[in-house]
Each structure stands twice: as C-alpha cells, then as structure tokens.
Amino acid sequence: MIRQHSHMPFSMLVKLAWRNLWRHRRRTIITLSSIAIGFGLAVVSIGIGDGSHNSMIRNAIKLGEGHLAIQVPGYLEAPANYKYLADGRSLQTKLEALHIDGTVEARISLQVLSSSANNSVGAGLEGLNTVSDPRVAMLRPKMIAGHWLESGDHRGVLIGDGMARKLKLKVGGKMVLMAGTQGGDSQAQLGRVRGIFDSHVDELDDFLVLSDIDFARRFLTGEGADAQQLPVTRFSIFLNDPDSMAHWKGVIQSAMAGEGVAVLDWHEMMPQLVQFIVIDDAGNYVFLTLILIMVVFGILNTVLMSVLERTREFGLLRALGLSRYHLLLLVLCESVLLSVLAVVIGWLVGGGAHWWISTHGIDFSAMMGGEMSIAGTFMDPVIYTELSQGRVIQLTVIVFAVTLASGIYPALKAARVAPVAALRT
Amino acid sequence: MSLLTLQGIGKSYRQGEVDVQALTGINLVLEEGEFAALVGPSGSGKTTLLNIIGGLDAPSSGHVHLNSTDFTELSETALSDFRLFQLGFIFQAYNLVPVLSALENVELIMVLQGRPLHERRERAEHYLTLVGLKELMNRRPSALSGGQQQRVAVARALAAGPRLVLADEPTANLDSENAAALLDIMHRLSHEEKTTFIFSTHDPRVMDRAERIITLHDGSIIGDKRHQSHELQG
Numbered sequence: 324m325i326r327q328h329s330h331m332p333f334s335m336l337v338k339l340a341w342r343n344l345w346r347h348r349r350r351t352i353i354t355l356s357s358i359a360i361g362f363g364l365a366v367v368s369i370g371i372g373d374g375s376h377n378s379m380i381r382n383a384i385k386l387g388e389g390h391l392a393i394q395v396p397g398y399l400e401a402p403a404n405y406k407y408l409a410d411g412r413s414l415q416t417k418l419e420a421l422h423i424d425g426t427v428e429a430r431i432s433l434q435v436l437s438s439s440a441n442n443s444v445g446a447g448l449e450g451l452n453t454v455s456d457p458r459v460a461m462l463r464p465k466m467i468a469g470h471w472l473e474s475g476d477h478r479g480v481l482i483g484d485g486m487a488r489k490l491k492l493k494v495g496g497k498m499v500l501m502a503g504t505q506g507g508d509s510q511a512q513l514g515r516v517r518g519i520f521d522s523h524v525d526e527l528d529d530f531l532v533l534s535d536i537d538f539a540r541r542f543l544t545g546e547g548a549d550a551q552q553l554p555v556t557r558f559s560i561f562l563n564d565p566d567s568m569a570h571w572k573g574v575i576q577s578a579m580a581g582e583g584v585a586v587l588d589w590h591e592m593m594p595q596l597v598q599f600i601v602i603d604d605a606g607n608y609v610f611l612t613l614i615l616i617m618v619v620f621g622i623l624n625t626v627l628m629s630v631l632e633r634t635r636e637f638g639l640l641r642a643l644g645l646s647r648y649h650l651l652l653l654v655l656c657e658s659v660l661l662s663v664l665a666v667v668i669g670w671l672v673g674g675g676a677h678w679w680i681s682t683h684g685i686d687f688s689a690m691m692g693g694e695m696s697i698a699g700t701f702m703d704p705v706i707y708t709e710l711s712q713g714r715v716i717q718l719t720v721i722v723f724a725v726t727l728a729s730g731i732y733p734a735l736k737a738a739r740v741a742p743v744a745a746l747r748t
Numbered sequence: 749m750s751l752l753t754l755q756g757i758g759k760s761y762r763q764g765e766v767d768v769q770a771l772t773g774i775n776l777v778l779e780e781g782e783f784a785a786l787v788g789p790s791g792s793g794k795t796t797l798l799n800i801i802g803g804l805d806a807p808s809s810g811h812v813h814l815n816s817t818d819f820t821e822l823s824e825t826a827l828s829d830f831r832l833f834q835l836g837f838i839f840q841a842y843n844l845v846p847v848l849s850a851l852e853n854v855e856l857i858m859v860l861q862g863r864p865l866h867e868r869r870e871r872a873e874h875y876l877t878l879v880g881l882k883e884l885m886n887r888r889p890s891a892l893s894g895g896q897q898q899r900v901a902v903a904r905a906l907a908a909g910p911r912l913v914l915a916d917e918p919t920a921n922l923d924s925e926n927a928a929a930l931l932d933i934m935h936r937l938s939h940e941e942k943t944t945f946i947f948s949t950h951d952p953r954v955m956d957r958a959e960r961i962i963t964l965h966d967g968s969i970i971g972d973k974r975h976q977s978h979e980l981q982g
Contacts, residue, residue: 329832330862342847636845642804644832644860646825743804 331649340656343629354625354661358618359668362722365614366673367680369718370708372607374681376600378703380589385457386527388592389428389559390568391575393418396585398556399592404433405505405546408584411553418558421578423571425562428456429555431539435500437482437532439490446486448500448532450539457561462520462533469494469518477538480514483528484521492516500532502542510545512538615725618665622729626658630733634740641742651738658730662723669722680708751911751944752778752801757810759796759967770796771967774810778912778946783938785958786948792964794948795916801946802835802914803827814911832860836905836913836943840920843901844889850876850900851885857908868907875903879933895926899933906937913938915947919954931957 344351384390393414395406408414411429418427431450436443451458453472462481463471472479480498482490492498494516501511514534522528540550548554560575562568568588576586590597630637637650645653688704757774760767771793778784786794799805801812803819811818819830831837844853851872858868876885879899881892889897898918905913915934919927935957938945947954955961963971 327829327833328862329829329860331860335859339845339847346847639839639843640845641828642802642831642837642839643857644828646828649860743799 329644329646329649331645331652336649336652336656337660339653340660343633343653344657344660347629350625350628351661354621355665355668358621358661358665358722358726359672361614361617361621362665362669362718363672363676365611365722366669366710366718367676367708368610369607369714370673370677370680370710371685371706372603373711373714374707374709376603377709378706379596379600382461382703383593383596384561384565384589385461386522386524388430388557388589389457390425390562390565390589391560391572392557392587392589392592393560393575393579393584394557394587396583398585399587402432402434403505404502404542407431407543407546407548407554407556408558409548409552409554411555411558413552414555414558414579414582414584415553417578417582418560418575421574423560423562423575424564424567425560425571426455426457428452428559428561429536429553430456430557430559431536431543431554432556433502433539433542435502435532435542437486437490438499438501439492439496441491442489444486444489445530446500446532447530448502448534448539448542450534450536453533453535458533462522462527465520465522466518467521469516472517472533472535474535476517476535478513478515479517479534480538481518481520481533482516483531484519485525485529486532487516487519489529492519494518498532500542502545504546510542512541514538611721615721618722618725619729622658622661622665622726623732625661626654626730626733627736629657630654630737633737637737637740638742641740647738650740651734654734654737655727655730658727658734661730662726665726666719666722670719677708677710680706681710682707750777751780751782751815752776752946753811753813754801755811755813757797757800757807757812759793759800759805760808769967771800771807774967774969776962776969776972778944780911780944781938781942782944782946782960783935783958784944784946784960784962785955786946786962786964787950787955788964789950793967794950794964796967797964798914798916798946798948801912802837803831832857832908834911836908836910838898838901838905838913838915838918840917841894844897844904846889849886849888850881850892850896850903853889853900854885854904854907857904861908871907871909872903875907876900878937879903893926895922895930898922898926898930902930902934902937906941906943910943912944912946915945917949917951918947919949919951924953927951927953 395408398406415429428451433448435446435448437446453459454474467484472481482492490498496516498514498516499511500514501509503509540554543554544550562571572586572588579586640650684705684707686705754774754776757771759771760769774797786797788794796805800807807820811820814834817830819827822830845856848856854872854876855868858871873882873885876882879902881896881899881903884892884896892900919930922930931954934945937943947958949955960974962969
C-alpha cells in the first residue's frame, strides 16, 4: 500500500546530509578545524578563568571566613568589638550536633591599635585555633622569620612583614594591642611577636595580627563577656564539598532560628571578590562571544555556499516530489552534523588541552612575580584549568545551538527554491 | 481512455517591461500509454507546456486534469505529493543526485513514496537491469557516462510507477548511439508498462520514434499527428 504523502526516513536524511557534507572535503575540513580550534580555545580560556577564580575563592575561603560564617546580625555592615556571640559554647554544641560535612572553627576578630616602641598602626586581631584552623595551613608556609604559634601560647602573636616594617618589630619584640570598649574605656594586652609571615596579600601583611583564640578572648571579657561561655565573634565553617554550601546554609539557618545569629555564605562575606569574578567572567564571555561569531560565520559560509551551489539539485529534488519541509530538514541536518562533528572535535582539542593544563598547570610566576594579590585574596602563580560539569554542558549547548542557528538561513533559502526556476539555471 | 486533459491553458509572464505570452489556448488530450512528442522551434513553448503538465509551473489560465484530478487547484504541498506519486521526470541534464549511487538514485523516489526496502530494492534492480545498468548500479553519477546517467533517470522515472513520464529534451546531450539506445528503452518500456510518455524535443531521432507529434508554434498548437513509430533497434 503506497502512502499518498511524501515520506523521508531519518536514515535517508542523515545519509544524504552526511554525504553532502563531504562533497567538498577540503572546505568541510577547514571549517571543522576552525570551529574546533576556536571551541578548543574557548574551553581552555574558560577553564583557565574558572581555574584561577576557583583558586582565588579557595584561598579566600581558607584565608578568610570559610564557606559559611555565623555571626551577630549587622556585624558585616558595621563591625565592632562588642558584637560577639556571647554563648559560644552552646552554639558550638548545636553546630556539632548537625554533623556538618566539614570543619567548624571558632574565631574572634577585633579592631585594635597595635603599637611598638616606635609606631602605632590600626590592626585586625584574629584569634583562632592555632593548630586546626585552615588559616594555619595557608600562612604557616609563608613564615619568613620566627616560628608558628605553639598550642597554648597565650601571649604570642604573629604579624605580617608589612606591619613588622611599620612598627619596626622583629621576632621576640613586644607589641601592645589596644581596643576601645562599648562603654568608652580602653583595654590593652601585651603580645610578643613569635613570627613574621609574608602572604603576598597586602591587606593581610599590613593589617593582620594572629593570636591564639584565648588571647583575643581577653578583649571580649573586657567587653563584659563570660569567658566560661567561650564567647566568639564568629564560627567559620569549611565544607568538604563546596557545592553543598546552599544545603548547609539552609540547615544551619533552620537550626539557629531564634538564636539571634546571621548565617552568611562567602558571597555575602566577600562581595568585592564576587564582583571581581563577575567582571573577569564578563571578559571571558566577550572572548567566548568572539569565538561564537567565528563559529557562526564558519558554518554559515560552508552551508550557504553548499546550498547556493546546489540550487539545480534542489530544483530536481523538488520536481521529483521532495517537499519544502524535507528540503529544509535536509539542510538543517547538514548543519547539525557539522555542529556535532565540530563539538566532538572541539572537545577532543579543548578537552585534551584542558586535561594537560589541569594536570600540569601553567606557571605564570614569571609574569606575576609570585602570587598575585586580588580583591583581598591571591591567585596561585601556577594556574590549573577547571571545568565543572555545568560548564561542560553550558559550552556544548551554546556552541551546538549557535551552529544549529547559523544553519537556519541556508535551510530556509534551500526550502524556498522553486523547481522550475532552479532547473532553468 | 484519456489520461491527461489540458483545457484552455495560457501562460504569460513579464520579461522586463514586456508581457510575454508563452502559451495561448492550449487544449490537448493524451491517452493512456501514448508515446508523444512536443515539437517546435526554440521559444515555441515546449518546455513551458511540459512544466505546466508536470505541475512545476502554474498556468496563467486554464486547467490540467490528470485522470480526474485538476492539479491547478492543488496546494503546493499536495502538488508536490501529486508529482511524487503520479509523475515521472527525465530532464535534459543533471538528472541525478550526485552523492547517491545509481541504485540509490532509482530508489530515492520510492523512498519518498514510503515503499518498503525489499520492494524498492527489487524494483530498482529490475529497472536498472532493463536499462542495462545492473552491473554499474553501485556507481555514483560521476562514474557514469552521460548516456548511462540518462538511462538511470529513465529507470528512476519508471521504477516509481508513474502514470505519466515527462521528458524534457532527454537526448539533447547524447550522441546518436546513446540517444537511439535510450529511445529504444523508453519506447519498449512504455509499451511493456503501459506508461504514457510525453517529450519536448526538436531532435528528429525522437520525432521518428514518437507515435504522436504535437507541434507548437508561438505558444499555440499548430499540428497534432498520430503515426506509427519506426521499428525498434536490435
């Protein structure tokens, strides 16, 4: 039984499209190569961008306040020494009960005036667990003089080389840390410099004073806190899986409801870093757009040339009974095949380059002169590309959609061929 | 029994500032199984009339009936399907899809018709055998001579089982030997398959074989004669 409507099996469509694609082998190879190289460059470029951003974020999280921070509401907008969590002990117990997949670090951040016999500068005193806090892992290797704080050292402090220069302090030197109280009085503690670090981040080297948490807690008791309740400025949470941040934020917010605390993620804690990444990403997207424009013209050129060359053939097919719709599908199918090939080859090129760079890294230290300080954190001089699953899908979909879209005009042009006019040419 | 009926066909088009009357008041009836030739000097309207009969061009006036269907009334999609199922075409040149083999070219229309693989393969091989190209059926058009390509086009036109085959100067680019062989094949198949053929030609070799000669001049039919075609070769 013969059907009275034209019928184009998918296998025939693909067969015709595939063979048409290779009619001009050289032209197709050149087009595919240009798209694949462009796509590969985009993969590497985005991978380097993401790699450097992630490196900065990881460093910022370790140096800074973790993935999540629990502190007094309003502290971020207007930090003050009297804004502390008075009952750190019970909050710590509640947090431990949540079995967070990561570590919870109690910290005390204070604004102080640090003075030596020679000078005085404003400083940020950070009291922390001198053994387990992730800042230890970040800053301990950066020591350039003296040694790291030993556990239970209730008098020792560490300072950056910038502050050491300003205060003309050396290891073993004494410094007085002074802070005002909410009541208008002042309180002071004497610290002894155990070591000097050079983090290459000016904000840290010029401003940070590190101490054991019990040393910093003396200032909170001066504010009226009960030392027995282990008061802290904040709890910093370092998650093993950064992608679980939103989940844990929700869990902690629920558990801490009614405690009068704010749960903030690193985006909220470091808006300047977020802004830097957004701006830098915009630059990457401009580059990606240029690549996509190249892809569009590559496909458009190849498919349109191929359509214009085949006007007579399309006329013949239309005369024989191929519908406009099937002709449109045929030319679109050619674009799809070109897109699929370009994306596959592009991923082979770009994925190969990404694999190599993600394994071996690119050393930018000659260009950067060591770590580069950006937005309160630093970028490692050796950059490794990173591509998340989302990025892979995003890049593939964008390139595929763009290549497909660039085949629409030639396909419409082919479908508009009138058989009699085409056969006359 | 009449297969094709043309009633008052006229065709005019504009060429620059001038209105050109390509066809005027064409009335014609073609019977089933006829082997007819449209003849006349260049510009007489042969190809235009053939295009209108083939549904490739629309007349400015008049109607074309194939059996009971007036296909001047059909939508473009329906007309496309009508051509697919009812008509066969053999053009002067560039008849075949270059990326398909001879066998695939012959199968193409049957694929579009939705015929099952075994049926279309069987028919394609049968007609390629009839036109003497079974051995070359896996070759692409670029590996076939002009005469062989035209024979593939004949096989393709007939394998799809059309009611009417339209051939526009099918021998124009062939040497005498190939032209004669092609005409022999078409003539024989038209009798064996009871398929109606109509040619546009000014090739005397085709006129010799035609059983009916319709003469056009300045867009009008000025002669319509039936005669016995010459003996087939071989």
